[in-house]
Structure formats: structure tokens, C-alpha cells
Amino acid sequence: MSGLLEVIALSPADAEHAEAGGADRVEVCGSLEDGGMSPPPALVAQIRAKTSIQVRVMVRLREGFGTDGGEAVRLRGLIASYLDAGADGMVLGFLNGLGEVDLQVCGELVGDTEWPWTFHRALDSVLDVDRAWQALAKLPGIDQVLTAGSPRGVEQGLDELLVRARKNPWAAKVIMAGGGLQPDHVPWLARAGIRAFHIGSPARTGGSYKAYVDEGLVGAWRHLVDAEVRRAPHSATS
Template sequence: MTAVLQVRALGAPDAAPAEAGGADRLELVGELTHDGPLSPEPRLVSAVRSRTSIHLRPVVRLREGFSTDGGELVRLRGLIAAYLDAGADGLTLGFLNGLGEVDAEVIGALLDGFTCPWTFSRAFDAILDADAAWRTARRLPGLDGVRTAGSARDLEHGLDALVRRAREEPAVASLMVADGDLHPDHVPWLARAGVRAFHVDDQVRPGGSRKAYVDEALVRSWRRLIDTEVRHARG
């Protein structure tokens, strides 16, 4: 597996510099809340698609929290159909049940009839029983990545746990998308443990400001770092 660099896009102007800097994939979001991003409008998916050819995954989430219900499920399925019609290649989503577990039933109903790859969102890190969560995640159809910091906080707090799990479970490592204030110093440890996908957001904006667009040079610096460390990890 080659290294994957995913960049969060907040709007169409982020698309071209992300691609030019070497990003493999864009995660497209709408409003950002204190516990994560919400869904973008379908027209934003179209606008981004018109500016880049790289893999595009909009977030599927209409409200704060990590649960949903029958009425909202209909709206979410409508959004998914609209995103795919607008040129999305995949999706980012993640829902938990009332017990704080992966809601496989809701996710299955949400994706029924749609054939596209998807990433489990950072909702995954809100699950207390990580062992059970990974067992469930590996059985979810179409899932090819899990955004995780190994902690409900960030990689600074979850790095050791993430690295340990990646080393012990290569099949899990292949699903990990390292996220949560990823720092350059984290990359060598993750790469040596077998992690091959990395997510960045404010790290590729000048000054770390969301008022600034994604910067091509900053994306390229992450591209070089990740490729170098993965290459070294492979020996």
C-alpha cells in the first residue's frame, strides 16, 4: 500500500492547491462544529469536483453528536445520492448507537444500494471499547479507512496506543487514517508501525488559520515527509 495523504477542504479554492501539492484525497466539509464537521451542500461538491480530479469524499453528518434517527436517515440518503451525482468518489461518515458502539445497523441502512468506498469519521474515537469497535469496523462493507488519533483527544495523547495497535494488528493498521492534530514528529512512529494513510487540515493552511486557503507548498512538505518516512519504514 502506498502512502495516502488526505487534506480537508473547506471550499472550492482549496482543491487546486491540494492537488498541486500532492494530496491523494480531499475530505470536503461544510460547517465545523466543536465536535466535528457537518455535511457540505451538494453544490459545493460540484464546485470542488470542477477544480480537481483527485479522490473526493464529502462528510455525511447533519447535526452535532454521533447518532441519527429514521427521519434524518432519509435526508442523509438523499445527500449521499446528491453527492455521488455531483462527482464524489466516496464518503466520510460515522454513527454510534445508544450504547456508544459502532451503529452497524444504521450505517448499513444508510449505505444500502450505494457502492462507494467510505471512511469512518473521528466518531470512532468516542467509542470506549476500542477492541470491539475495530472488530465491528473490519466487517463493514465498503469501509477502507478509519480516521483515528487513538484517543478522543488528539494524537499527542493517543499516539502510543495507536502505534501499539498498528504493530500488533496489521489488518487494523491498513485501515488507520492518522488524524487528530497530526504533527511531523508523529509520522515516523506511525509509518514504522505500518500506518499508511494520514489526514491533515489546519496544518496545510498558512498560520494554521481556517481563514486561509490550503497552501500548495505546505501540502508538498507533508507529501515529502510522509513518502520519505514510509519508504524508510519499508527498508
């Protein structure tokens, strides 16, 4: 049994190196401002031309996790462009003015589509996490939730991730742990039933986004994730 490893890609070279290192998927961002912003469709096409692994694209145009009707129209247009450019799925997530998952906006963006998508770390900024998880389960097409368990990162949110995965089988299935993820977190997460992991700076030399993704570092994470998932009790995901 193997886990899922996703790597942030900012360029075609990043995607090539991620695939060579054994990543299953890349998350494409145009910039890492405020946790990641949408790339131009041309970049998605360039990355698609350089890799055969799954490509998901960040759908986000402003800081924070709110949006409005006018921007939603632009976001739908971007999604269509990304699909035309060869993206396999999207990464998005919006909250309303009450600090809750914005089911209306998210529902409008994903519609009745058949492409899979990830709800990103907006989850870590909600006011009521239990209620947010109930809301996420209502959204069509969602198959991954990128979360650190805390807005401060996995180090601070590890206990929340472990408890959530153990108490909620659906959460364990869709959680993709990321946001300050470190190698020593992986065994704990795997034992709790989490099988998907997301890395950004740890895939780069010196942990710097000024460097390209490093094939060797991705390979080391690939080995770690698979070893810990195989070692974890099978019952954790049953």
C-alpha cells in the first residue's frame, strides 16, 4: 500500500522534478502570496506538457478566503481555462462572513462537474471546525481536504488531525496533511489513517522557494510516506 504525495509546483521544471522523484500530483500556483494564488492558464499548459502525473490548480485571486459574485464569475472562467489547458482538478475553498464554509460559492464553482477537487487550508481558519467538516461532506466532487489542523501549521495542529481522522472515517479518507509538514509527523498521521501528504518548501534545497523542486528530496518523502503507510495498521482506514 502506498500513500499519496503532492508537491507544489511553480514552474514546468518543478513539475518535472516532482514526477521524477515519485510524486503522484502537483498543485500549481502562480505565486505563494498569502498561501497561494492562481497561475495564468499558460503556465498550466506548460506544466501539463512536461508531466504525466495529476495536475491540480489553485483557484484564488485575492488574500483571505472570502469572495463575491463578481469574482466568482472570473473564477469560473479561470476553471474553464485550466481544464482546457489540461488540468485534472482544482484546489479551492471559500468562507462566508460568519467564518463558515461558503457552501453557496463553492457549490457554484464546482457545479455538477466530474473533475475532482481539493478544499484548501481555508478550513484551518473556520470558527467551528466540526460544523465545517459537516459542510464539506455536502459538497459534490470533493476528494481531498488540505489541512494542517491549525492556521499555524501541522506542528500545532497535529493533535486535531489525529483525533479527526480517528473519529471520522470520511475525514481520514480525504485529509491531505500539509502546511509545515515535517518528516516526524508522517508516522503519527499514517497510524491515524491519513494517507495523503502535501509538501512545498520541504521539496526544495534549503527549504527555499527560490530553488526548484529537488528530485532527491521528493524521492526521500516518497520513500517515507510509503514506508509509514505500509507500516500503519490496515484497520486505521477500515
